[in-house]
Amino acid sequence: MMKLQDQVAIITGASSGIGLAVAKRFINEGAKLGLLVRTEKDAEMLNETFGDKVIVTIGDVRNYSDNEKLVESTVNKFGKLDCFIGNAGIWDYMSAVNTTDAKLLESGYRELFDINLLGYVLGAKASLAALKESKGSMIFTASSSSYSLGGGGPLYVASKHAVLGFIRALAWESAPDIRVNGVAAGGTLTPLSGPSSLGLEDANLETSDGIEEMIGAMTPLKFASKPEDHAGIFALLASREDGKYMTGAVILSDGGIGLGMRPDQK
Ligand SMILES: NC(=O)c1ccc[n+]([C@@H]2O[C@H](COP(=O)([O-])OP(=O)(O)OC[C@H]3O[C@@H](n4cnc5c(N)ncnc54)[C@H](O)[C@@H]3O)[C@@H](O)[C@H]2O)c1
Structure with missing residues (x-):
């Protein structure tokens, strides 16, 4: 028996990276x-x-109306909503407060927080009413x-600390x-981009020079993860049986x- 048979889920940021891997996994587990x-x-x-296992909406997570359209189109097509997965996000490419011009810092902050938290x-x-019903x-x-x-x-880091607080309070x-x-992913090889206001809209994490080695070196398990390495955890949390008490x-x-590094590791 598949874990998510006849369950209906929404995923934002679904065309690449972690969102796409979760979409594949959920479809394999029987979801729409x-x-x-x-x-x-x-x-x-x-x-x-x-x-026909999916309905795709084009939009921006920063617009409430696009989120409403997403939920409406999903419920109209599949009759209900069981799980909302907020996943769309951008990275700051280690932009430093110390060295970034103040105006750029302000616009970069607004763009990053608007996508990573407001989204x-x-x-x-937008999904509350449908999820309350189901x-x-x-x-x-x-x-x-x-x-x-x-x-x-x-x-x-501040935006993702805020996401943790949002999950717990909500x-x-x-x-x-x-x-x-929530699922707290570590270093993952994806095309994660950055704020356009910092000139980083075409940046791509997975093709950045030396990224795989860098993530491997700073991670106790010594490798950079792939998007599909996290997908089963989303399925566990979405499952009405396995995630029932979570x-x-x-x-x-x-x-x-x-955990940080052991003294014998560099
Ligand atoms: N890659 C990593 O190392 C890593 C680690 C921990 C957490 N994450 C988080 O994983 C999530 C997914 O990122 P990913 O690494 O799979 O990268 P990704 O770039 O493949 O996925 C992010 C998706 O978000 C979409 N997106 C960006 N801005 C948007 C907007 N305004 N409206 C709608 N969609 C928008 C992009 O089009 C993209 O498909 C993000 O929240 C990211 O912060 C990534």
Whole structure:
């Protein structure tokens, strides 16, 4: 029996990286999906890959109306919503407060927080009524940067610490009807980009020079993860059987990065 048979889930940022790996896993577990992407090209790719098991909405997580459209189109097509997965995000490429011009810092902060935090807040808000009806759940992609340092600059680390607080406070507020959990990924080889206001819209984490070795070196398990390495944790949290008693939980999938290095390791 598949874990997510006949469950309906939404995933934001579904055209690449962790979002795409979770989409594949959920489809393999029997789910139907509403997916949010930014471009027509991404929508076509997902429609070709998943066919009638998905409905794709083009939009921006920073707009409440796009989040509403996403939820409406999903519920209209599949009749209900069981799980909302907030995942779309950007990185700050270690931009430093010390060396970034103040105006750029302000616009970079606003863009990064609007996508990484406001996007989750608006997605949660738009999906609340449908999830209350189904007694469903939400899952948000957090990060090792929700707990510890080394995986981003102050802006990114602050945004992912904020995501942790948001998950916990929303879980408390939404109980007993809706479970709210998170997955804190560590260094993952994805095309994660950065704020356009910092000139980083075309940056790509997985093709950055030496990134795989750098993540491996700073991670106790000694390798950089792939998006699919995290996907089963989302399936566990979404499962009404396996995740039944879990809310406010953020599961670390970080290769032990938050543990720091042993004295015998460099
Ligand atoms: N890659 C890592 O090392 C890592 C580690 C921990 C957490 N994360 C988190 O994982 C999540 C997914 O990132 P990823 O690494 O898979 O990278 P990714 O770039 O493959 O995925 C992010 C997705 O978000 C989408 N997106 C960006 N801005 C958007 C907006 N305004 N509206 C709608 N969609 C938007 C992008 O189009 C992209 O598909 C992010 O929240 C990221 O912070 C990544």
